[in-house]
Amino acid sequence: MSETTDAITGASILLDEVTKQYPGQTRPAVGGLTLEIPAGSIVMFVGPSGCGKTTTLKMINRLIEPSSGKIVINGEDVTKMDGDTLRRRIGYVIQAGGLFPHMTVAANIAIVPKMLGWDKAKIAARVDELLELVSLDPSIYRDRYPKELSGGQQQRVGVARALAADPPVLLMDEPFGAVDPITRQRLQDELLNIQSEVQKTIVMVTHDFDEAVKLGDWIAVFDEGAQLVQYDSPERVLANPANEFVENFIGSGAGLKQLTLTRVNQVKLNEAVTALPGELASDVLSRVQGAGQPLAVVLDKRRRPVRRLTRRQLSRLQIVDDTIDESMPVVGDQATLNDALDTMLVASSETAVVTGRRDAFLGVINVQTIMEAISAANAAAAEAEGDAPVGLNSGAIPAIAIEGALAANGHDGGNTSEDLQDVEEPR
Known part of the structure; x- marks a missing residue:
C-alpha cells in the first residue's frame, strides 16, 4: 500500500474482456478478463502456478499478443500500436534484473534512452539520477559489470533500467523471487521508497502472498484460466476472503x-542521540546520559546510520569513528511491522534503527511500539471500507455496464473503450 507524496506519473490501465487462447488448448489461458488498474497504484497478481497471471502481465506490453479484447492505457487502445514502440513506453523487470552481462551498469540502464535518441549528456545524468534513486552510489557502480554485483544490486539496477525513460507503467514478473529473505525485504522496502517518489503504475506477479500484502494497493487473486476470484485491498482480502479458494491461498496465520x-x-518513532565521526566520545556519552538513552547512532555525512555505540563502548573510546556495523538492525520506514519485528529478533535486539529516503536516519522503533500497533491494525482491518476497482471475467456477472461502475468508484471513465457498458454489480 504505497504512500503517495508526489504527483502521480503513472497511467491508468484497463483490460477490456481480454482473452488468450493458445492453439490446441480446450481452455483459454486467460478468459475474458476485464480489470481496471488505477493510475499510480501497485497491483499485485497472485495465484497458483499456471493460473495465467504472468500471461496477463505480458499481454499488457504485448510480449504475448491477446487473442481478443482491448488493452487501454490512459485512454489509448495499445493493441493497435506497434509492439516495439509500446514496450519502449513500459518498464519491465524480471528476476535478477535481466541485465546484459557484457555491458556495464551504466550501459544497461541507458539502453532504452539510446533507442529513443537521447543525447549522451542527458543519458549520463539520467543514469546517475537513477542509481541514486535505487541507493547505489554512481561513482562506485556505474562502470561495474553485472557479475561484480550481488543479486540484490543486480535487481536494483534492473529497476533503474526499467525506469530509465520515465515510463508511466512498470511491469514486474517475480522480481524478488531469486534473492534471500533479508535481501528481498530490503528490495521490497526500496521499491516502496522509489514508488513514493515516482508514483508509477506498477503491476507485479508474485507467488508470495505476504509480499502481495506488503506491496499492493490492490491484490488480484487468480484461479486457473486467469479467472479473477477476488480483487480488493489487502485489508479486505485478509479480513474477508471471497471463498474457500482464497482462504486456502492465504494459508494459515491470516x-x-x-x-x-x-x-x-x-507509527510514532522514538528519538535517539546521534553522533558524527570525529566527535569526542566523551561528549557523545554526556548527551546519551543526559537524554537517558542506552546508546547513540553514528551517522555519516549524508545522515545514513553506520553503527550504534552503547554507553560502555563510548566510555572506552576517545574519538567516534565511521566503522560500519553490518549487523546493526536497520529497517526502512516503508517496512512493515512484521519486517521490523523479524529484524529485531534476528539481531537479538529490542530496537531497530529506521531509515527513510536515500537511507537517511529517521529514528528508532522498539518492540513495545510494535505490540501497541498490532491491536490498532487488527481493529482497522475489520472496519476497512471503500470501493475496489472493477475486476471480472466474461460471464461472471450479467453483461450490464462497466462504465457506470467506474464512475461509481470515483473514476472519470476516461480509460474505457467506446463500446464498454455499465456494470451495476462490478464485484
Missing part, C-alpha cells in the same frame, strides 16, 4: 499477516 498491513512510517 491474523498474524495483519502485521504486514501497518508500516513503520505509520
Whole structure:
C-alpha cells in the first residue's frame, strides 16, 4: 500500500474482456478478463502456478499478443500500436534484473534512452539520477559489470533500467523471487521508497502472498484460466476472503499477516542521540546520559546510520569513528511491522534503527511500539471500507455496464473503450 507524496506519473490501465487462447488448448489461458488498474497504484497478481497471471502481465506490453479484447492505457487502445514502440513506453523487470552481462551498469540502464535518441549528456545524468534513486552510489557502480554485483544490486539496477525513460507503467514478473529473505525485504522496502517518489503504475506477479500484502494497493487473486476470484485491498482480502479458494491461498496465520498491513512510517518513532565521526566520545556519552538513552547512532555525512555505540563502548573510546556495523538492525520506514519485528529478533535486539529516503536516519522503533500497533491494525482491518476497482471475467456477472461502475468508484471513465457498458454489480 504505497504512500503517495508526489504527483502521480503513472497511467491508468484497463483490460477490456481480454482473452488468450493458445492453439490446441480446450481452455483459454486467460478468459475474458476485464480489470481496471488505477493510475499510480501497485497491483499485485497472485495465484497458483499456471493460473495465467504472468500471461496477463505480458499481454499488457504485448510480449504475448491477446487473442481478443482491448488493452487501454490512459485512454489509448495499445493493441493497435506497434509492439516495439509500446514496450519502449513500459518498464519491465524480471528476476535478477535481466541485465546484459557484457555491458556495464551504466550501459544497461541507458539502453532504452539510446533507442529513443537521447543525447549522451542527458543519458549520463539520467543514469546517475537513477542509481541514486535505487541507493547505489554512481561513482562506485556505474562502470561495474553485472557479475561484480550481488543479486540484490543486480535487481536494483534492473529497476533503474526499467525506469530509465520515465515510463508511466512498470511491469514486474517475480522480481524478488531469486534473492534471500533479508535481501528481498530490503528490495521490497526500496521499491516502496522509489514508488513514493515516482508514483508509477506498477503491476507485479508474485507467488508470495505476504509480499502481495506488503506491496499492493490492490491484490488480484487468480484461479486457473486467469479467472479473477477476488480483487480488493489487502485489508479486505485478509479480513474477508471471497471463498474457500482464497482462504486456502492465504494459508494459515491470516491474523498474524495483519502485521504486514501497518508500516513503520505509520507509527510514532522514538528519538535517539546521534553522533558524527570525529566527535569526542566523551561528549557523545554526556548527551546519551543526559537524554537517558542506552546508546547513540553514528551517522555519516549524508545522515545514513553506520553503527550504534552503547554507553560502555563510548566510555572506552576517545574519538567516534565511521566503522560500519553490518549487523546493526536497520529497517526502512516503508517496512512493515512484521519486517521490523523479524529484524529485531534476528539481531537479538529490542530496537531497530529506521531509515527513510536515500537511507537517511529517521529514528528508532522498539518492540513495545510494535505490540501497541498490532491491536490498532487488527481493529482497522475489520472496519476497512471503500470501493475496489472493477475486476471480472466474461460471464461472471450479467453483461450490464462497466462504465457506470467506474464512475461509481470515483473514476472519470476516461480509460474505457467506446463500446464498454455499465456494470451495476462490478464485484
